[in-house]
Amino acid sequence: MPNKPIAISDAESRVMEVLWQQAPQASEDIVAALLAPTGWHEKTVRTLLNRLLGKGAVSAQKDGRRYLYSPLLQREQWQQQESRSLLDRVFGGKVAPLLAHFSQHEKLSTKDVAELRKLIDAIEQKRR
Amino acid sequence: MPNKPIAISDAESRVMEVLWQQAPQASEDIVAALLAPTGWHEKTVRTLLNRLLGKGAVSAQKDGRRYLYSPLLQREQWQQQESRSLLDRVFGGKVAPLLAHFSQHEKLSTKDVAELRKLIDAIEQKRR
DNA sequence: CTCGTTTAATTACACGCGTAATCTTTATTG
């Protein structure tokens, strides 16, 4: 099995989010995109980029004097890893308790509920 | 506002799980309960217990020469913290994408689906 | 009362993370 999960930290995921929205991007742009929401220093962002490179979560192609970065780790894949981790760590691997939990504790908008219902219909549809 | 969230680490949560199943318990029992699933040394477990004490996640009452530990942080509360954290960090705070994700990527048992449907019915019931 | 044993408290230590600062290389400009 080829792909062992790439673990990225919280701060690193913020950088990935920027790349998931658009790629490739130069570090300058990534720095700019993160400045407002996080207040991070340029140096900080570059450190995170390098760590992500080291982890194989992003790739870099040289473009003149700078690099252009692209995500290698896909957002979906990361979401899945994180979800599974929560499920296993916190809910004993069982989906129903998690969902029950959300229905009790998270305020679901009417739209959420409608969407949920559609999802379930679709799932049941596919089953039979 | 009294309760700022108590952050507990992964290893610490394993100790809490033991206490959530039954409390109060002496460290000896907790050590014993964790030995098989984790292989942790007695010293390790005691360290974790002390850290949890420091964080206010458990309480200890002296019982002769030993302490009996009880959880202060409740399981529900912790699950909620962790769920919210996943939701915010990974799914932009929106429930529907999380659920969509689960429906696509996690194998939901027939029972899961049935439960989900019941949950939704209940929610909609409460709304009108 | 002293020694050993059991339990608790203190200390250890490497690694990842958040957050940069410093050093180095490379391209630009006079």
Place this chain on the structure above:
DNA sequence: CAATAAAGATTACGCGTGTAATTAAACGAG
């Protein structure tokens, strides 16, 4: 070509965590 500026690479540093080992205290056995 030499100095400067911009980008990248290396190094830093304190804190939490995983994982204990070491030290101290307290109680029971002689």
